[in-house]
Amino acid sequence: MRRNQLGLILAALLLPALAWAFTSAKQELAQALRNVPDMKRGAQLYRQCAACHGPDGAGTKDGNNPRIAGQHVAVLVKQLVDYRHNRRWDIHMEHYAGKDLLADAQSLKDVSAYIHRLEPAAPPGRGGGELASHGANVYGRLCESCHGESALGNRQKMVPRIAGQHYDYLMRQIYDGADGRRPNFSPVHIRLFGRLDRRDIVGLSDYLSRLEPGQHGTGTVALAQ
16 A cells, blocks of 8 residues: 555656656757758757768668668657657767757757758668568558658658668667667557567568668659669
């Protein structure tokens, strides 16, 4: 009984703080999206990101750093806000997205707009290819309705472009989502990931890594061999 009462007391104390954090994150996101980007300042801010993501935003094939070049501006802003407000976890990104380096909502918009204009020179890391066709079927059944036929996402709805992402990065995000290590994934995503077996995850990640998006994340895609 005492343990239950203590739990209720702690919940009552934490709820206002959580509600404030959620409101604060929403306000910062809304403000950043309204701002007009300064591309020159965005280029300067990106210098601190290039150490991990590369000067062209290509990331690393081992999946530790995603390809961010060409991603929708709104998606990039949303992820940075989530790192700032404990909605997504990564010790390095929590530092780089923090207010010591990105001081305000304007900074978030500036750097995101600059990243959107980048074009990676090298292809992404890919899987072995054996399950790519199976992954295409999985994508068509479970993912296409939101991310689009070509996996280019939706800028207005803040649905990310996932075509041409690194195979190992995609694999890790799916497992992190299923295991509760990415709190900014929706309950729909978490339930969906929980339905996938390893064959599904390998195939889906490989298929998506082989899709080649058009310039700046628009246009048609081709399945790379």
